[in-house]
Amino acid sequence: MASQQEETLLSRCEIPIIDLAHIGTDVCPMKSVVRRIGQQLFTALSGKGLAVLVNHGIAEEKLKAVYADLDNFCALPEGCQAQYLRNPVSNHGYVRPGMEQFDATKKELRHAFNITSLTKAAMPAEEEVPEFINHAVPLAQDLTNLSRVLLQALAYAFGVPPATLLACHSGMLQSDGRNASTMRLLYYPPVPPEDEGPCCPSDAVHYTRCGAHSDYGTFTLLAQDSEGGLEVKLNGSDKWQAVGHLPGAILVQPGELLAAWTTNILPALMHRVVVPSGTYARARGRHCVAFFCLPDNDAKLPTLPLKAAPAPAPPAFTPHTHLTLHNRLLNAAHHLQKRFRETYA
Ligand SMILES: O=C(O)CCC(=O)C(=O)O
Numbered sequence: 001m002a003s004q005q006e007e008t009l010l011s012r013c014e015i016p017i018i019d020l021a022h023i024g025t026d027v028c029p030m031k032s033v034v035r036r037i038g039q040q041l042f043t044a045l046s047g048k049g050l051a052v053l054v055n056h057g058i059a060e061e062k063l064k065a066v067y068a069d070l071d072n073f074c075a076l077p078e079g080c081q082a083q084y085l086r087n088p089v090s091n092h093g094y095v096r097p098g099m100e101q102f103d104a105t106k107k108e109l110r111h112a113f114n115i116t117s118l119t120k121a122a123m124p125a126e127e128e129v130p131e132f133i134n135h136a137v138p139l140a141q142d143l144t145n146l147s148r149v150l151l152q153a154l155a156y157a158f159g160v161p162p163a164t165l166l167a168c169h170s171g172m173l174q175s176d177g178r179n180a181s182t183m184r185l186l187y188y189p190p191v192p193p194e195d196e197g198p199c200c201p202s203d204a205v206h207y208t209r210c211g212a213h214s215d216y217g218t219f220t221l222l223a224q225d226s227e228g229g230l231e232v233k234l235n236g237s238d239k240w241q242a243v244g245h246l247p248g249a250i251l252v253q254p255g256e257l258l259a260a261w262t263t264n265i266l267p268a269l270m271h272r273v274v275v276p277s278g279t280y281a282r283a284r285g286r287h288c289v290a291f292f293c294l295p296d297n298d299a300k301l302p303t304l305p306l307k308a309a310p311a312p313a314p315p316a317f318t319p320h321t322h323l324t325l326h327n328r329l330l331n332a333a334h335h336l337q338k339r340f341r342e343t344y345a
């Protein structure tokens with residue numbers, strides 16, 4: 001738990017809170033509410049760079065169940081885990097600490113289980129992690145459906161028909177390889193004591209939990225436990241600030257493809273996870289579920305009738321050149337493979 005005194009963006013009410021009550025479902029949305037929420041989301045993501053969603057309908061128990069399943073997976077013998085190692089083509093599978101590095105100067109202590117397919121064959125076997133599939137699949141479906149509602153909301157804010165963005169994200173978690181959207185379960189183990197002030201600096205091993213980066217896709221939904229450590233750079237700011245914790249809330253943050261698609265009107269949020277200070281906090285693990293919403297691999301993203309803000313804030317993120325200028329036909333698959341090559345060992 002973050003210490004009582006710690007000031008965070010949430011404790012200072014600096015992150016817009018968006019209430020999804022009465023929004024309906026992805027297949028039966030309440031049009032006027034979706035429209036209003038789209039505007040709120042657009043204002044939050046273009047102004048601050050992120051938002052928190054409440055009343056989203058995903059029960060905390062579902063998250064706690066997958067956190068416990070991931071703990072059980074991480075406790076399996078290495079040889080057993082090895083059957084499930086990440087497949088570089090599908091991005092599905094287990095990512096051991098050190099296999100994916102955002103910050104080359106530190107050792108990143110992070111276990112991840114990427115889920116891009118919901119088939120039984122893709123999940124840890126029942127006798128290894130009982131219930132893994134029974135918890136992970138419904139949660140992945142909930143997060144997919146929530147993403148589908150948000151895509152409709154954003155479409156209204158962009159001034160295009162609500163089905164426009166849905167059509168470009170039609171294959172999310174369909175297990176057919178058409179779309180790279182991923183639900184990622186994350187466990188950050190306690191930080192070893194070597195990091196607590198080495199007597200000889202040359203021997204020092206510097207740990208972090210997740211190095212600074214922006215996500216690659218349309219947007220990311222992030223549910224986290226109360227351990228803290230997530231930091232972001234708000235739009236127009238170069239300062240790292242702690243996000244903090246709002247029980248039950250889900251964060252939403254734009255990714256690089258959305259930034260490119262909106263000509264940086266919705267910049268990709270820079271974020272990282274640091275090791276919290278204090279012996280007690282460092283000795284505790286942290287859990288999180290991230291859902292990366294991405295367009296279909298071959299989607300031709302339509303031009304959006306967006307006007308740049310009259311006085312745009314300095315962008316926190318510069319879009320990748322291969323996604324801008326004359327390269328208007330954004331290809332999600334190419335961008336993703338490029339970014340994976342940069343971070344996976
Ligand atoms: O653990 C978190 O809160 C963030 C994880 C993250 O940024 C990522 O996996 O891309």
Ligand SMILES: [Fe+2]
Pocket residue numbers: 213214215271
């Ligand atoms: Fe991230």
